[in-house]
Amino acid sequence: MKPRSQAVKEAPEKEFDIAIIGGGIVGAGLAQDAASRGLSVILLEKRDFASGTSSKTTKLIHGGLRYLEQLHFGLTRQLLHERALLEKLAPHMVRDFSFVLPILKQKRFFGFKAELGLTLYDLLAMDVIKDHRHTRLSQREILESAPGLSREQIVGGLRFHDCITDDSRLVMEVVKSACAMGATAINYAEVTGFHVENGELVAIKCHDCYAGGDMEIRAKTFINAAGIWSDKLMQMLDPAWQPRCSPAKGIHIMVPQSSFETNSALFLPTLDGRYVFVVPWQRAVMIGTTDTGYAGDLDNPLANVDEVDYLISVVNTYSGSRKITRDDVIASWAGLRPLVGTPPSESGQATGSVSREHLIYVGPYKIVGLLGGKLTNYRIMADEVLNKLFAEHPDLAARATQSRTAKTMLGGFSDKPDFLTSTAHIAARARKLSIEPATLDHLIASYGKDADKVLSIVEDEPELAARVCPDFPPIMAEIPFCIVNESAMLLEDLLFRRMRMGLVHQGQCLDAVPRVANLVRSCLGWDEARTKVEIENTQSIINEHIAASHTFQKRELQKH
Ligand SMILES: Cc1cc2nc3c(=O)[nH]c(=O)nc-3n(C[C@H](O)[C@H](O)[C@H](O)COP(=O)(O)OP(=O)(O)OC[C@H]3O[C@@H](n4cnc5c(N)ncnc54)[C@H](O)[C@@H]3O)c2cc1C
Incomplete structure (x- = not known):
C-alpha cells in the first residue's frame, strides 16, 4: 500500500476508471475486484477503513442459519459457498469454529425445528463442505463444550460449524490485496460533493480530513459504497433522492472468559424469538447482537444500558449458577446494518424480520450503488455491482478482464504451499524472539505473511515485544507496522481497528492510550500539542462507550 501522503499527492493528477466511495467491506471488495480486472481504481474513505459498520459485526463468516x-x-446457499471459499482464500483469518445450540428444558420442541434447519443448512452446503455436518449432543456433551451452561435448564443440543474472522482486519486485508493489484486507497478522504460538467459526472470533491485541504478526484465511473451514509451522498447529487437505507442497530458486549466458561461458540434462541451469539473472540467472550431500527447519529452509535441488560438476560437464561452482571462487561459497541427500506422515524422497533438481501441500484449520472449485504458475501456483491456498472458503461466492460478474486489469497500468500511454508517460517522466527504463542497466533491471524515484518520490528527494537494491554496478545511492534504499511493515522485506528483493544477491553485500552501515543508520536512526527489533543480525543471516544453502557470501568474511573 502506498503511503497515504503519496497517494493524496498523486490521485488528483490522474483520471481513474472507477472511483469508489466508502472503505467498508463493500468498497474494499469492489476495489479488489476492479483492480483484479486490470482497471484503475481509487477507494475513498471519509474516516478510517472499516470505521463504519464493517468493524462492528459479530465477526462471523457464515451461511446465516437464521435466514x-x-x-x-x-x-x-450463496453465503455458505462463500464461507467455503474464504476458508481457502484466507486460512489465516477465516477459521472454522464449532457452534453449539443448547436446547432449554421448556423448549424441547424447538430442538426438532432446529434439527430440521441444520439438516437444510448441511444440504445447502453439501457440494462445497464435505465434513462438519451437524451432530446431536447429549446434556453431558453440551456441558463439556460450554461448562458455563445450566445443568438444570439444558437438556441437550446440536453442534454445527461456521467460521469466525476479524472483520476490520478482513477489510484491511482486502484493501491491501486491492492495492497490491494497483488500486489506490485513501482514508480520511471525505467525499463532500460532485463535479458535473456538460451533464456528465466527471469528478468527486474530497476533503482531506487528516492533513486538511480539498482535492478533486477525476474518474470515468463512480460507485456509492457508503453503507448507511449512501442516501446522504445521493442527496448531494439529487436533492429529491428518496432514501433507501433503513439503519438497524446491533450491539455487542464483551465479558472475560472467567465470566462465562465456554470452549465453543453458542447460538442461543431467545424467548422473544431471536438468536444471540456467544463467541470466544480475542481471549474474551463476545455476546451479541440486538436488531432494532435506528434514527440517531449515524457517525457515533453506542450501546445503551437497556440493550446491554437484554444481552445479559439472554445469556443468564442459559447459564448455570455463575450469572453475568453489568460489572462483568469489559467493553460494548454498536454497529448499524445498512438494511434496505424506508428510514425509521424513531429508534427501537424490532427489525429482525427485515430482509438481509442486498440492493444494487443505478442513481443519477449512472452512479451505481449497493445497500445491505453481509461481510461474508463481499466478493459476490462486488461482482454484481461491477456487472451493473459495465452494463451502464460498455466501454469499460470492453477493457475489463476476468475477475481474479476467487483465486487470490489474502494475507499476501500466493498459494497454499506458500501459506504453509511462510507460517512455519514465521513461527520459527517468533520462537527465536521469545514471542508468546498467543501473540504469534494473533500476528498471523491479523497480518498474514506481514507478521514477518512485525517480527523484524521486534528484532530491531526488542522492547516493542511488550503487550499493548496486559491481558491480551497484541504487542507494541504492531503500531509502527500499521502506520507504515496500513495507513493507520490516529490512535483510534490502531486501538479499535488494526488491533481490537478498543472493542475488547475498554478499561485496559484507556490505560494504554498515553503509551501508544508516545510511540505513534515518534512515527508520525506529532508535536507535544498534537499528541495531547490526540490522547484526549481517543480517551473521550473510549469514555463515551463506557458511559453509554454504564459498564464497570465507568464506576472504576470515578473512584480515581
Ligand atoms: C451488529 C451487526 C452484526 C453483523 N454481523 C455480521 C456477521 O457476523 N457476518 C456478516 O457477514 N455480516 C454481518 N453484518 C453485516 C455486515 O457487517 C454489513 O452489512 C457490512 O459490514 C456493510 O458494509 P458496508 O461496506 O456496506 O458499510 P460500512 O462498513 O459502513 O462502509 C461504508 C463506509 O463508507 C464511508 N463513507 C460514508 N460516507 C462517506 C463519504 N462521504 N466519503 C467517503 N466515505 C464515506 C464510511 O465511513 C464507511 O466506512 C453485521 C452487521 C451489524 C450491524
Missing part, C-alpha cells in the same frame, strides 16, 4: 426461517434459501 432459513425467512425462507432465504438462495442467500444462505
